[in-house]
Amino acid sequence: MISSHVSSFAGLPVVPFTPGMTLPDDPSAVAWRLEVEDFDAEPEEFAGLMGAMRGQVPADAVRALVIGEWGEAYERPLPIEPLVEAAGAWTGLRAVFLADLTYEQCEISWLRHGDLTPLLRAYPAxxxxxxxxxxxxxxxPVRHTGLRELRFESGGLPAEVVRAVGACELPALRRLDLWLGRSDYGGDASVDDLAGVLSGVGLPALRHLGACNAEIADAVAAALATAPVVPRLEILDLSKGTLTDEGAKALLAGQPLTHLARLDLHHHYLSEEMAASVAAALPGVRVDLSDPQTAEDYDGTLHRYTAVGE
Known part of the structure; x- marks a missing residue:
């Protein structure tokens, strides 16, 4: 569940753009938010809003951009074509957030996108x-030398996207967050699909890895026990998923984790005994074991849920 919009992005306060508005004294010191007010607006309305921004905000002042509602987000993919077309003018753009919508606007699993590759190719910086x-x-799969942070928030991340990230060459990337999600919301990635990411071959600078909100959290934890990427990490995030004692045992039985600054396991299904064992095994690591969950028994079958689904 996403209940609020971001108030800051890429270290900048978010300011909504409206045609004819009085610009801030320094229009480069904000993250501009573009959003149409009508949830069923036609595509021309969003394109017109972006055109108005291009005409009013100096091109060299556009540093960060947050895209909100674009009209019928549950039926029509977010239009990145206007962003790609603006690349020649917005040469200073360094940060983009696509689809900052709340659940009241559109459930996260309904948000539609298309191919992100043209956006990355249009903005090499x-x-x-x-x-x-x-x-x-x-x-x-692309080679992109500028990207330092890549984040996918989803109720279900397609396996093809997970594999593509692992096949990318991202030499500057320091933070990667993948909300893997649930199979019934399109999260069909397996541990095999994560192989490229866990190898770390295309991610030599990676220091923060999130494999979050995962229905397959136990399998991910077991794979991380021997993953080559782990020794270079400072932060490992397995939060919001369905991690149980089985996954935690496998993680602790693998390669050392004492080099980590933080291990985030919040929203988990660990027993009190296992949670205590994890904390005891990593005395120098900030371990977040908050928000423990209890499996729900339906007709003799235990059900565990990720924090974010629909």
């Missing part, structure tokens, strides 16, 4: 890319 939602999301 882009440093931060956040994407919320993953319905119909596509990505081709």
């Amino acid at each position: 882009l440093e931060v890319l956040w994407v919320r939602g993953a319905q119909d999301l596509r990505l081709e």
